[in-house]
Structures are given as structure tokens and as C-alpha cells.
Amino acid sequence: MPHARSVSVALFVGVGSRHEADGEAGLSHMVEHLAFKGTDRYPEPGTLSEAIEACGGTVNASTDRELTVYSARVPRTRADRAFEVVAELALHPLLRPADLVAEKPVVVDEIRAYVDSPSDHVFSLFDELLFGSHPLGREIAGTPRGVRRTSQASVERHWRRWYAAEHMVLAVAGAIDHAAVRRAAKAWFAPPGRPAGSRRTVRFSKPSAAAPGTVRVGYRRLTQGNLCLGMPGVSRTHPDRWALDLLTAVLGDGMSSRLFLELRERRSLAYDVGTFATSYADCGTVGIHAGFDPAQADAVIRAALEQLERVVQDPIPAAEVDRAKAYTRGRIELRLEESSAVAAWLGTGESLLPRIMTVDEVIEQFETVTADDMLRVARTYLRPNQARIALLGPFRGRRKVEALLAA
Numbered sequence: 162m163p164h165a166r167s168v169s170v171a172l173f174v175g176v177g178s179r180h181e182a183d184g185e186a187g188l189s190h191m192v193e194h195l196a197f198k199g200t201d202r203y204p205e206p207g208t209l210s211e212a213i214e215a216c217g218g219t220v221n222a223s224t225d226r227e228l229t230v231y232s233a234r235v236p237r238t239r240a241d242r243a244f245e246v247v248a249e250l251a252l253h254p255l256l257r258p259a260d261l262v263a264e265k266p267v268v269v270d271e272i273r274a275y276v277d278s279p280s281d282h283v284f285s286l287f288d289e290l291l292f293g294s295h296p297l298g299r300e301i302a303g304t305p306r307g308v309r310r311t312s313q314a315s316v317e318r319h320w321r322r323w324y325a326a327e328h329m330v331l332a333v334a335g336a337i338d339h340a341a342v343r344r345a346a347k348a349w350f351a352p353p354g355r356p357a358g359s360r361r362t363v364r365f366s367k368p369s370a371a372a373p374g375t376v377r378v379g380y381r382r383l384t385q386g387n388l389c390l391g392m393p394g395v396s397r398t399h400p401d402r403w404a405l406d407l408l409t410a411v412l413g414d415g416m417s418s419r420l421f422l423e424l425r426e427r428r429s430l431a432y433d434v435g436t437f438a439t440s441y442a443d444c445g446t447v448g449i450h451a452g453f454d455p456a457q458a459d460a461v462i463r464a465a466l467e468q469l470e471r472v473v474q475d476p477i478p479a480a481e482v483d484r485a486k487a488y489t490r491g492r493i494e495l496r497l498e499e500s501s502a503v504a505a506w507l508g509t510g511e512s513l514l515p516r517i518m519t520v521d522e523v524i525e526q527f528e529t530v531t532a533d534d535m536l537r538v539a540r541t542y543l544r545p546n547q548a549r550i551a552l553l554g555p556f557r558g559r560r561k562v563e564a565l566l567a568a
Contacts, residue, residue, distance in 0.1 A: 162500055168335035169500040170243040171232040172251050173508040175330075176323035178301040179226045179365060179441070186296075187268070187303020188319040190224040191261075191311055194268060196231070197222070198260035200249035206260075213246050220246050224301055226441060228512060234501050237336035244345040251324060252349060258313045269305045279387045279553050280433065280452055283379070287389035287551035290377040291446060295368035332508030335500035367443050373547045374566045376559040386455040386554035389437070390465050391448020392547045397440035397513060403526045404538040405447060409436040410485040411477055411535075412468060413449060417484070419468050420449060430454075430461050442513070447542060455554050462565050466548065472539040476532045490524050 176189050203209035213220040218235035231250045233243035276282050285300055292298030302308070326349075333342045370393045395402050413420040413436030424430045433452040439445055449465045477485075496502045497520060510517035550562055 162335050162503065165335045165500050166237055167234055167500045168237055168240040168243055168333065168337050169232065169234045169504040170240070170247050171230055171332045171501075171504040171508050172247050173330040173332065173512045174229040174231070174251060174324060175227070175328040175363065175512055176229055176319075177225050177227045178299060178303075179296045180323070180363065181296060183294075185315065185319065186299055186307050187301075187311065188315060189229050189323075190302045191264070191268060191308065192254070192256070192316060192320050192324075193222045193224045193229055193231075194264050195256050195260055195316065196250040196254040198264060199255040199257060201253040201255070202245070202249055204255060209246055209249060213242060216242055218243060220250075222250065226297060226301065228509075230505075230508070232501065232504070240335075240337050240341070241345070248346075248349055251329070254320070256313075256316055256320060261311065261313055261316060265308055265311065268302060268308050272300065272302050272305055272308070275300070275302075279381065279383055279385065280450075283387040283389050283450070283551055283553040284437070286377055286379050286553060287391060287446075287448070287549070290375060290549055290551050291371050291391070291393070292368045293371065295366070297368050297441065297444075330508050330511045332504045332511065334503035334507065365442055370444075371549055373549065374563060375549045376562045376566065377551045378556050378559045378562065379551070379553040380557055381554055383455075383554045386453050386458050386461075386552065386556065388451045388453070388458075388461060388465075388553075389448055389551040390450075390462065390548050391437070391446055392542060392544075392549060394438055394445030394447035394542060395440060396443050396445055398515065399440075399445075401538050401541070402440060402445075404530045404534040405542060406438065407482070407485045407489060407527060407530055408472060408477075408535050408539055408543065409438050409447060410489055411481055412436050412472065415488060419471070420451075420465070423468060424451065424461065424464050428460075428464065430457050430464060448548070455556065458552070458554075458556065459561070459565065462550070462562065466545045466565070469543050469545045469548070472535075473544055476536045479532065482530075482532050482535065486527050486530070489527055493520060493523065 178189055181188055198206050200209060210220060213233055216235055216239040218233055218239060220233045222231045231247050233247050235243040289298045331346055395405060412418060413434065420434050424434045431451045431453040435450060437450055438447045451461055453461045497506060507517055548566055552562060
């Protein structure tokens with residue numbers, strides 16, 4: 162990106178909460194946290210952040226189901242600093258026992274903050290409902306009890322197992338060329354004991370989804386109800402993902418989507434309403450989320466099911482298909498103006514897909530989807546009788562909701 166004024170460096174580590182056994186839940190997230198407590202060159206908390214912010218840059222990290230990512234974005238003249246801090250975080254964390262003791266309450270507070278956000282926590286309830294005791298059904302950060310019981314030995318073992326070259330992808334975008342990237346990273350894996358091996362293929366256990374019609378109600382004394390109405394989706398490499406993505410755009414992505422127009426604009430049933438879709442190596446989820454007045458719960462659920470029934474029964478009109486394609490294409494193109502988004506595109510593609518797809522290739526996949534494809538995919542994945550529901554708010558019992566699904 163020669164005209165960019167920034168360089169974004171991202172190191173993708175092929176480990177996340179899905180790789181953890183029951184007794185290890187939250188380890189990937191804890192290692193990510195501990196990296197910021199001190200590294201070889203920046204042993205004191207805060208000094209690494211100061212180093213990156215001193216040049217106007219930013220540094221961040223995140224843990225997901227199948228990846229942990231360390232990233233930095235800096236002005237184009239300070240690419241060296243971005244490489245340094247990312248390498249320090251992932252390859253040279255101190256992982257000191259005292260830091261683990263200090264960070265445990267911080268992570269517990271983070272888990273509690275997530276639970277205290279109903280619009281976020283309802284998605285956790287849905288994952289637990291759909292995937293049960295499988296790792297995909299757990300909180301990424303683990304549980305407060307599990308965090309408190311995390312041992313120093315388990316942290317060090319987890320880092321040594323996964324933070325090796327064969328599990329890593331370095332993605333860089335911005336005002337920098339490939340040769341400069343290779344020079345910057347050349348010595349990263351030189352230290353004794355950290356040889357670069359061949360890329361490993363990690364096999365996952367595929368989860369079994371809860372039965373259609375299953376309902377979970379989380380009682381909370383809230384002034385708003387929160388809903389996830391969903392079903393199993395597709396893996397990230399499934400050929401139906403393109404049509405399913407367009408269907409979710411038609412249903413609930415944007416202010417001109419069907420759900421927004423019907424539930425918010427016409428019927429005033431919800432302030433926040435839309436669709437969600439996640440894709441993993443071998444499975445996925447898709448569905449509808451909404452926040453609403455608890456007194457309107459029945460009406461919201463019925464309206465959501467009606468919109469699913471519409472896409473299952475009737476082909477999407479050509480004009481609406483074209484609009485969904487243009488909307489999706491535009492969102493991709495606008496997002497990829499930023500170097501950080503381009504680095505994320507490259508790193509995610511190399512880490513999780515058979516190969517990195519170009520933007521034009523992805524757009525072409527969307528363009529080839531027809532109304533018939535969307536109708537077939539809707540009838541395969543979005544049938545109302547396949548729905549499961551997670552409901553969070555001042556609700557008691559699930560029989561009423563189960564009756565709505567069975568109607």
C-alpha cells in the first residue's frame with residue numbers, strides 16, 4: 162500500500178479457546194494478558210505501550226476461538242517499532258509468577274464485565290445452548306473459578322506448545338515492501354530451542370448441536386430483553402457461505418434490511434435488531450439478535466420467525482439481491498482502505514483458509530450467487546422449525562417460548 166501513511170504488523174498465533182481441554186479453559190486468553198505485563202526488552206508493565214504510543218502508534222491483542230492475534234499500527238516511518246513490540250509480546254513474554262497472581266483478578270473482572278453486558282452475554286448463552294460442553298460453548302476467557310485456579314506451569318506449558326513458528330503467520334500491510342518485512346522478521350526464531358518447524362494441521366472435535374426447538378432462558382432483573390434466535394450455520398470453507406452471507410445481509414445487516422424495517426421502523430418492537438453469523442473450521446452459527454421491551458418478547462419472536470419464513474418460502478426479488486451484493490461489496494472495499502484491515506485479511510486467510518483470496522475473488526463469489534441459490538440455502542439453514550432460542554432478561558420459564566417455536 163505505497164500511498165498509505167501507516168504500517169500495520171499482525172502476528173497470528175494458531176491457538177484459541179477451542180484448542181483448550183476442559184481443565185485449560187481460558188489459558189490462551191491468560192497468556193495474551195500476561196504478555197503485556199512484561200517482556201525481555203520491556204520488563205515493566207506499561208513500558209511497551211509507552212514505546213508504541215511515543216510514536217503515535219497503537220498496540221493491541223485479541224483471543225478468539227481459533228486464533229490469538231498481536232498487532233501494532235504505526236506511522237510509516239516507524240515500522241521498526243511495530244515489529245519490535247509485536248515480537249516482544251508473542252516471542253519474549255516473561256510470564257512471571259507474580260504477574261499471573263496480579264492478572265487473575267483483572268481477567269475475572271473482564272469476565273464479569275462481559276456478563277454484565279446483556280447484549281453481549283446473550284450470545285454466550287446461545288453458544289452454550291447450541292454447543293453444550295464442547296469448547297465452542299465456553300466463554301473464551303474461561304470462568305472466574307477456572308481463572309483463579311490457573312497455575313504457572315500450565316501457562317508456561319501452553320506458551321511453549323503453541324507459540325512456535327509452525328503455528329504462526331506474520332501479516333504486514335501499509336507503506337512497506339515484502340523484502341523489508343523478511344529482513345525485520347529474519348531473526349525472530351533464531352534463538353536456541355525455538356527452531357522453525359513445518360506448519361501443523363490441528364484437528365478439532367466437531368460439536369453436536371442442541372436439538373431444534375431448544376430454549377434457554379437466563380433470568381436477570383433488566384429493563385430490556387435480549388434475544389438470540391439461531392441455528393447451525395456453515396464452516397468458513399463451505400460453498401454455501403456466500404449465499405448465506407447475502408441472506409443475512411438481506412435479513413438484518415443495515416438500516417434497509419428486512420428485520421430493521423419491520424421490527425424497528427414499522428412495528429417499533431425493538432431498538433437493536435440484526436443478524437449474526439460465525440464460521441469456524443468445521444461448523445458455524447447463523448441467526449437473529451434483538452434487544453427489546455420485555456413486554457414485547459412474544460411479538461418480537463413471532464416477527465423474527467415470520468421473517469425467516471418469508472425467505473424460506475419466497476425467492477428474494479432481483480432488486481433486493483442486487484442491493485445486498487452492492488452493500489456487501491462496498492463494505493469490504495471500504496474496510497480494506499485501512500492497513501490494519503488489510504493485514505487482518507492476509508493473516509486470517511493464511512491462518513484459517515486453504516489460501517488467501519483476493520478482494521476481487523471474494524466479490525466474484527458474491528456476484529455469482531443467484532436468487533435460486535439463496536432460496537435453496539434459506540431452506541437448508543434458516544427454516545424456523547430449526548431455530549433455537551437464548552433469551553436473557555426478566556423472564557421466568559421457557560414453555561411459552563417453546564410453544565412459539567413449535568407453532
